[in-house]
Amino acid sequence: MTKSAIRIALCVALVAAAAIVPAQAASGGAVAARSRSVILKHIAFHPRTAHIRVGGTVTWRWRDGSIVHNVVGSGFRSPTKAMGTYTLRFRARGTYNYVCTIHPGMTGKVIVG
Template sequence: MAQKSRLGVFALRPGISVWVLPLIAALALAAALARAASPARAEVHISNFTFEPRTLTVPVGATVTWVNRDDELHTVTSGAFTSPALDTDESFSFHFDAPGTYVYRCAIHPQMTGTIVVQ
């Protein structure tokens, strides 16, 4: 935080009130906190044959997007949703409108598993 303030002061143009800076910081912090509490969108990366994060908690109504960063086909498959085969950099999204714990796996490499907790 100290470093951020110092940079902010250095970045100030002559004539702009120093009161603006804390105000902007406060608004940005509030926005970030709001996103953390209610992420309408979240992302899971697939790399090195693992889902990252392995367990993700999102609120009801969130959309989760999986992005395959491996140089190998993967799927995102559970009873509630299933993706087609995702090649490198391809993605799949699912909208969670019901609370619950959704365990999923890659249908091609079923040793790869992940969990979405919707609450």
């Protein structure tokens, strides 16, 4: 192959790659992993149910003054604290229930899919 032939082949490959990316983004499919925030306030999780895509993250944000909370589920446990954040990435489809172990009835879930 001549140098110019290689250049042309490379250009064709780049154009093809550029054409594929917007098509995937436009379909709204598996490209973007949506992330969500859950606020800890008034001794509850807001929202109680958070939906994200596979590979997305949930960030819990403590906003309940001096009242301490935690986020505890199967395979994960945040520190018990009164401020700051806790972020988890969910790599598998499913429903993940969690609780605050300090406050009975303070429950939430993350639905990944």
